[in-house]
Amino acid sequence: MGRYLARRLLLLVPTLLGVSVIVFLFIRLIPGDPATAILRESATAAQVAELNAKLGFDRPLPVQYLEYMGRIVRGDLGESFHTRLTVVDQLKQKLPATMELALSAMIIATVAGVLLGILAAMRRGSILDYGTMTLALVGVSMPIFWLGLMLIYAFAVNLHWLPPSTRGEPPELVRTGLYTLDYLAALDANGFLDTLRHLALPGFVLATVPLAVIARQTRSAMLEVLGQDFVRTARSKGLRQQTVIARHVLKNAMLPVITVVGLQTGALLSGAVLTETVFSWPGMGTYVLEAILARDYTVVQSVVLVFAFIFVMVNLIVDLSYAWLDPRIKYA
């Protein structure tokens, strides 16, 4: 187990190296450059060239890349040439915002998705089954920025039930950066509820796709396990249906579901960019979007590296959870 973990962590290095090269090149493939983004269209070619030279973007790409990576290995994620704010400082603010949103979405998606999937599988062929699976199909197909706008229109603009945007007031004392936890720690019920109200719409919007995918995966995994011989054995012992499901079916059915939860957590990172933009959520999504628009190369590179790191870690956790769920899987 320890050796396996060490090997997997070691594999992080080539993965992140690959990601860094790809991002470094791709961001430079987008038309436009940092100087044009700062000076706007009206600037002359000479002015643009001069500013690019000043920022160091006229040097050969390998030189730029090596210089960037040299700073990364020293733990310096660089700074925005635009705002002069360091990426590390910005991440301290923005990462918790995105984490809070993504965690809420994942909790909604996993709990609701697994429950709906179980219900659909147990009532196979019923209206509940068809209804859930139709909704799931709509869920995966719906563009989430559109869904976000519609929900803002319905619940914030028309009904005034929920706030349309932002995270709400920050707590007085920011410890974790997750407002829900900070308010809980301060025993501030009003602040906590207000944070939840702000989380509700973007959390639900971000949850739709993973919820749908998890529901479908849970349903098919459940159906497969329900047809296994050991389920019949369990029934032949006189166990109640609920016990059979909870004790014998769920643990077996959760393996493929966990895989999907992990993959969807990765997909959530891209969903967060759209959702945060629609809801003016001050997180990684809006941060990286602004950086892309400003051709803020360093920021984009570093943020994508952080995303990649998170993605790899989530996958590692998923792989480790297999061994916990299925005694036949051993890592050595």
Next chain:
Amino acid sequence: MPELLEVRDLHTQFFTRDGIVRAVDGVSFTLAAGETLGIVGESGCGKSVTALSLMRLIPQPPGKITQGEILFDGRDVLKMDDDEVRGIRGNAIAMIFQDPMTSLNPVLTISRQVSEALELHLKMDRNESRKRTIELLELVGIPSAKSRLDDYPHQFSGGMRQRVMIAMALSCNPKLILADEPTTALDVTIQAQILDLLKNLAREFRTAFILITHDLGVVAGMTQRIHVMYGGHIVEKADTNELFANPKHPYTWGLLRSIPRLDQTRREKLRPIEGLPPDLIAPPPGCRFAPRCQYKRDICDEKPPELVAVPNAKADHESRCWGTQTGGWLTTTDWRTDTTVFTKVEA
């Protein structure tokens, strides 16, 4: 002896897109407490469905018990509510399934799976059930049972897993054990061990059991009586000794002929029963075995025979065959010396 189990005119059907499959089509039999019965037949003859019906474990839909009575200890299982049926399952009636590789849950420990029924039916707490589980595993011959409690099924061999299944079935001292092809998935060398174990334990605890198999050789030394099933019907009932000495149905003859014999010369080929089992959606109108029977006459295709006592046999020997019934043309035929068997039947 009062009957422990009395099955009357059991019909179990599966409602499929292609039509209604009459898997069990009017099966009746009785079993006394402590008695052992073999149900023999080829795949798809309804023997497993009969066993599952007794515990109401037929998946529904598509399956349904459409008719009949299953009197267990005098009460009709088919009229019980779900709670009552669950109270019997794993408690008074236990089942051992065919494939020990797939019949145990791969992600739960052995002790968890064996102790489940103990906690449910005998209301034992975790400690008691663990102790009892060790005793049960020792009883079925699992070496160093105590240290293997928290192992998972994949850490056991096939034979050991089937021993675990037997321990599970015995856990609540059932009055009846249904063993559905308990040795089919096992190596031949292990088969005999498992069968011996089953027989000895059943005798020790005076448990009645029904052994379901496609292999006449398996039931030979195992059960007191044998019922042969074909196409959803019981086609022959007899004492085990009587059945082997004096079989009275052409299908049984076919089964006996298809057993390879060690004293047979090498030139003799195995003699399979030609043709395929009947389509249970639209079974033949007469005798269900008629299309494959080399002795058949016109009446066999026209009218279904009843299961009745046969002449020249013991009193409780019954067969569902026009030919071997009183007045039939096969009453004195001895399958061993019969030469017509070498002629091939048109399928």
